[in-house]
Amino acid sequence: MGVCNEAKELMDLAAKQAQKVRNEIDPTDERAMRRIPLILD
Numbered sequence: 001m002g003v004c005n006e007a008k009e010l011m012d013l014a015a016k017q018a019q020k021v022r023n024e025i026d027p028t029d030e031r032a033m034r035r036i037p038l039i040l041d
Contacts, residue, residue: 004040007040008037008040011033011036011037011040014033015033018030018033
């Protein structure tokens with residue numbers, strides 16, 4: 001379970017960083033990022 005929690009923390013960090021550079025994100029990457037939490041749950 002520790003790995004799963006660590007993966008979620010890394011995803012949260014990536015999401016926060018992505019918000020800072022929202023205009024530079026490729027739409028495909030943004031869709032993939034939204035799907036990560038669904039995969040982890």
